[in-house]
Amino acid sequence: MTLISVAGHAFAAGGLTDYLSKVSPGDMFEGADRFGEPVGQPAIVPVYKGKDVAGYAYLNTDFTNAVGYSGKPIHMIVGIDSAGVVRGLKLVDHKEPIVLIGIPEARVVEALNSVIGRDLSRVASGAERPPQVDIVSGATVTVLVMGDSVVRSAVKLIRSGRLGGDALTQVAAAKAPVKKLNASVNETADWQTLVGDGSIRSLRLTVGEVSEAFRGAKLEEAAGHPETPSPEDRFIELYVAPVSVPSIGRSLLGDEGYGRLQKRLKPGQSAILVAGDGAYSFKGSGYVRGGIFDRIELLQDGQGLRFRDRDHTRLTQIAADGAPRLREIALYVVPDSYTFNVTEPWELQLLVQRTTGSRDKATLPYDLGYTLPDRYITVEAPPVAAAQPPAAAPAPTAVEDNAAFADEDTPLWVSIWQMNRVEVGITIAGILVLTGIFFFQDWLVRRPKMFAWIRRGYLLFALVWLGWYANAQLSVVNVLTFFNSLVTGFNWEFFLAAPLIFILWASVAAALLFWGRGPFCGWLCPFGALQELTNGIAKWLKVPQLTLPWGLHERLWPIKYIIFLGLFGLSLYSLALAEMFAEVEPFKTAIILKFARDWPFVIFALTMLAAGLFIERFYCRYLCPLGAALAIPGRLRMFEWLKRWPECGSPCHICSKECPVQSIHPEGQINVNECIYCMHCQELYQDDQRCPHQIQVRRKREKFVALSSPAEKGEARAKTVVTHKGKPIGGTEEAAGEHA
Numbered sequence: 189m190t191l192i193s194v195a196g197h198a199f200a201a202g203g204l205t206d207y208l209s210k211v212s213p214g215d216m217f218e219g220a221d222r223f224g225e226p227v228g229q230p231a232i233v234p235v236y237k238g239k240d241v242a243g244y245a246y247l248n249t250d251f252t253n254a255v256g257y258s259g260k261p262i263h264m265i266v267g268i269d270s271a272g273v274v275r276g277l278k279l280v281d282h283k284e285p286i287v288l289i290g291i292p293e294a295r296v297v298e299a300l301n302s303v304i305g306r307d308l309s310r311v312a313s314g315a316e317r318p319p320q321v322d323i324v325s326g327a328t329v330t331v332l333v334m335g336d337s338v339v340r341s342a343v344k345l346i347r348s349g350r351l352g353g354d355a356l357t358q359v360a361a362a363k364a365p366v367k368k369l370n371a372s373v374n375e376t377a378d379w380q381t382l383v384g385d386g387s388i389r390s391l392r393l394t395v396g397e398v399s400e401a402f403r404g405a406k407l408e409e410a411a412g413h414p415e416t417p418s419p420e421d422r423f424i425e426l427y428v429a430p431v432s433v434p435s436i437g438r439s440l441l442g443d444e445g446y447g448r449l450q451k452r453l454k455p456g457q458s459a460i461l462v463a464g465d466g467a468y469s470f471k472g473s474g475y476v477r478g479g480i481f482d483r484i485e486l487l488q489d490g491q492g493l494r495f496r497d498r499d500h501t502r503l504t505q506i507a508a509d510g511a512p513r514l515r516e517i518a519l520y521v522v523p524d525s526y527t528f529n530v531t532e533p534w535e536l537q538l539l540v541q542r543t544t545g546s547r548d549k550a551t552l553p554y555d556l557g558y559t560l561p562d563r564y565i566t567v568e569a570p571p572v573a574a575a576q577p578p579a580a581a582p583a584p585t586a587v588e589d590n591a592a593f594a595d596e597d598t599p600l601w602v603s604i605w606q607m608n609r610v611e612v613g614i615t616i617a618g619i620l621v622l623t624g625i626f627f628f629q630d631w632l633v634r635r636p637k638m639f640a641w642i643r644r645g646y647l648l649f650a651l652v653w654l655g656w657y658a659n660a661q662l663s664v665v666n667v668l669t670f671f672n673s674l675v676t677g678f679n680w681e682f683f684l685a686a687p688l689i690f691i692l693w694a695s696v697a698a699a700l701l702f703w704g705r706g707p708f709c710g711w712l713c714p715f716g717a718l719q720e721l722t723n724g725i726a727k728w729l730k731v732p733q734l735t736l737p738w739g740l741h742e743r744l745w746p747i748k749y750i751i752f753l754g755l756f757g758l759s760l761y762s763l764a765l766a767e768m769f770a771e772v773e774p775f776k777t778a779i780i781l782k783f784a785r786d787w788p789f790v791i792f793a794l795t796m797l798a799a800g801l802f803i804e805r806f807y808c809r810y811l812c813p814l815g816a817a818l819a820i821p822g823r824l825r826m827f828e829w830l831k832r833w834p835e836c837g838s839p840c841h842i843c844s845k846e847c848p849v850q851s852i853h854p855e856g857q858i859n860v861n862e863c864i865y866c867m868h869c870q871e872l873y874q875d876d877q878r879c880p881h882q883i884q885v886r887r888k889r890e891k892f893v894a895l896s897s898p899a900e901k902g903e904a905r906a907k908t909v910v911t912h913k914g915k916p917i918g919g920t921e922e923a924a925g926e927h928a
Contacts, residue, residue, distance in 0.1 A: 204231045204247040207265060207280040216267025216276040217242040228350060235267060243269035244351065251344050253525065254337035262334055272309030272346045277338060299331045303338050311339065311491075312346040318492045320553060332482050332494060343491055366568040367531035373564055374434040378509040382429070385563075387436050391538065391556040393423040395467060398540060401552055410542040410550035415467040424466040426538060428556055430530045431519065432458040433564050441519075442507035452521065458530045460486070463506065463517040470538060471516055483541065486522065487555075488534040493526045502606070533559045608687050611658055615688050618649060619695045622711055626703065626865075629829070633870040643866070644724070647717040655714025655779040660688035662696070662708070664752065664813040665770050668759040696818065703829060704822035706865025709808060709815050714779045716808055716864070719800040720848075726801040734802045741850050744810045745862060752813035772813065804848045808864065819861040830858055830865075831873055833881040840880045843869040 205226060213220035216235050220242050224234035230250035234241045245267050248254055254262045267276035279297050302319050310316040321335035345351060382388045396419025402411040415423065431437035432453060437446040440461055449459055462484065464470045472483040481500070486493040503517040522528045538554045605612060625632065625642065632639045654660045666689065673683075683690055692712060699707040709716055727733065736744070751772060759766035774793035777785050783793065799806040808815055836843060837856020844852040847869060851862035858869070872879050876886040 204233065204245075204250060204265070207247060207263060208233065208245070210280045211245070211265050211278050215278050216245050216265070217269070218275075232345070232350060241270075243267055243275060244345075246341070246345060248337045248341045251341035252337050254333055262330070262337065264334065264338065266338055266342065268308070268342055268345065268351065270351050271307065272312065272342070272351065273305065273307050274303050274338065274342060275305075277304065279334075296330055296334075300335055300338065303335060308339060308342045309346050312343045314489045317487060320551075332480065336492060336494060340491055367529075368566050368568065369433060369531065370564055370566045371434065374438060376435065376439040376508075378439075379506070379511040382436065382439060382508060386559070386561045387433075387439075387564075388427055388429045389556060389558045390428075391424070391426040391554060393466075393554070395419050395421045395423045398423050398468075398552070401540075402542065402550060405552060407542075407544070407550045407552075409544040410552075413542050413544065415542075422466040424464055424468040424470065424538070425514075426464045426470060426536075426556060427462070427514070428536050428558055429461050430458060430558070430560065431461045432530060433560065435564065439508045440506050440511075441503075445503075445507065449519070454524055457524050458522045458528055460520050460522065460536075461503075461506075461517070462520060462536065463514045465512070465514045465516070468540065469516060471518065472541075481520075483539045485537045485539070486520075486526075486528070486534065487537055488528055488532065491527070492537075493522065493528075495520045496523075499523060531560055531565050533557065605684075605687050612687050612691065614653065615658070615660065615691050618646075618654070619691065622646065622707065626707065626829070629867055629870060630874075633867055634874050636871045636875075639867070639871070644721070646711060647721055650712055651714045651717040651721065654688075654692075654712065655717070656782060658688050659780050660692055661714050661775045661779045662689065662692055662712075662814060663770065663773055663775055664755060664817055665767055665773075666693065667814070667817045668755060668763060668766050668770070671756070672759060672763050700818065700822045701824065701826055703827075703865055704825045704860045704863065705815060705818035706860070706863050708818060709812075710864030710866050713808075713814075715775050716805065718778060719797065719805050719807060722797055723800050723804045731801055733804070735845075736803065736850070738850070738854055741809075747810050748812050748816040749819075751811065752816040755813055756817075770813070772811065774807070805864065809849055809862070822861065825860065830860075830863070830870060832856065832858070833873070833879070835881045842878060843872050846872065 208223060213222055213235050217237060220235045220237045222236050223245065224236060224241075226233050230246070232244045232246040235243055235245050245265055248264045248266055249261045254264075261282075262279070263281040265278050265280055266274060268274050277297075277300060299321050302321055306319050307316075311318050318339045319335075321331055377385075377387070379388075383390065395414045395416050399411045399414050399419060402408075415421075429436050429440060431440055431446070431449065434446070437449060437459075441449060453459060462470060470484050471481060480497075481495045484495070486495070499521050501519040501521075503519055505511070506514070506517060528534070535558065536556045538556065540552045540554060541549045542551075544550050625646070632642065670683075683693075692708075695712070696708045711717075755766050755770055755772075758769060771789070774789070774796050777783060777789045777793040778797070783790050796807040796811070803809070833840075837854065840856075841854060844850075844854050844856065848866055849862060849864055851859045851864070852869060853859060874882065876882040
């Protein structure tokens, strides 16, 4: 049986009975014909095939956390039989914005097919590791959360004994000695000692070894895309150690750092230090936006845990003597919702990812096993009483996504900014350069050739670096999300987690007070830059340019405002639905995904660009909801930087006819709501060969200079008529003197 998806973006959050109407019995078990009555708490529902019970259906979020990229739970109904085998899944409700990046929902759901038919009772008993789902590029966090929640919820249900049958038999635990930490062992040691006695475990891989592993897995394309040219280069050198163990924690964190950790940990809670160096990052970038570290997973007793950003603290160095300088050092607190025993063997699984195409990735897992050395452990005899099967007690509910550790040393957004120092520096430098251009615009527009090259260069910077490289393309979705956060609970850290986007929005907010929307729309928008540059090429190739009649042009302006207001109103009802309709923006197709997308989106983006070849910035003028959103607060600007002469509009119409986006009214005034601040009108304002006002000024100046020149004065005197006693006698003044 395959997975089935249902469009559930706007459903209200609820329990199993609320979603059961979205599922048929046949979706869970082949041939099943009806559901029984819910039993227990959290509820599970028997699924019947005739008179026989084929298995049970349950809601994943009733048993485990399933918060995805959007920060909202992903609800799935799972069908599992009495033997612990998953027979069917159905996605019934989610708020994941996967449609925003052009990934079909069905493709994301199909990535979980590896879970169908798997006997999770063997995972529950520790005989097998949790199954790995297929990674979908662009939706990694979503897929991992979905897979983890299905496996973990099924394992909890199996261990509870509520399924009965073979599943309970397979997970019955044998009596074993009880292991506890030896509190008397708390001395410190240097790095080499800790590595030598097994307190620190490591994994070392070269680029060539990883390439060979991909080749052995018949993933030739991934093998052909190494991280560095030399196969001998270090791929990763990964270290792990449980720093909640007193001796290990004091050695690696120092007494002060270990003391802070102890205050943060609850009784029985553990923490793990992970450090690495080399060409591959064990952190990756998924946690920056999705909040989940998708490249490492903690495995123990058949259950897996992927750490979230709230579990993470970034460290800059290791306190132990002789410790190497490592590029990445992270402290992860194991959440108390995950059953973890540091005295039992566990593994840290590293998921190696390589790009195999414009959007696809190949993955390969590497396991780094860890067993705590015996000297840290005391062993006690098992209890005399026989172990009883676990009662059907309520399972813990999902942990709220906003439950963070109050005393975390370093906020996540600070770590993200530190990781992106270079990108942040380049972006700030670009903003400062643009600010300089605006403040010295009068000097620049007097040199039109130089200014033209400066503008082209900056547009290339916006397109290539801000857009295609850094993916710093602002969107109307950012505006909708901001207003939604004001209603549902504003959190600065959410916006600070994307440094370049935050810097651009802060710059745009300041620019709105000085210049209106023009600085962003005309200079910083990558898609706007793409339109203007392609139109420039079209003009160079003599492609005819169309100028719409002013009346028609003026009536097309409001379309973008109508689109924005429609999206804004829709977002008040459902932000996810508004995000879906925000695909009216071709930014993600042309800039973020670089046209590597399903053909309808590509055709739409190319159509907008094609229209812009004949009508400069066609999309900006008439359809862009982000431009409309910026124009509304842009009316609050405090300064008028664009200069005009009294003659502008009457009798002169040069500026209004040559404005690239027709933002100048025939009567001469500039509509700043539509102006992209290209400054072409300011070039004309200073041009004494084309501007009538400046032409008159130039002629007066030339006449004054001519009259002030000594040579011209002599010529004027030579032509003066001289008189003597009231009668003209001709000649020069010198001749007149001789005559006298």
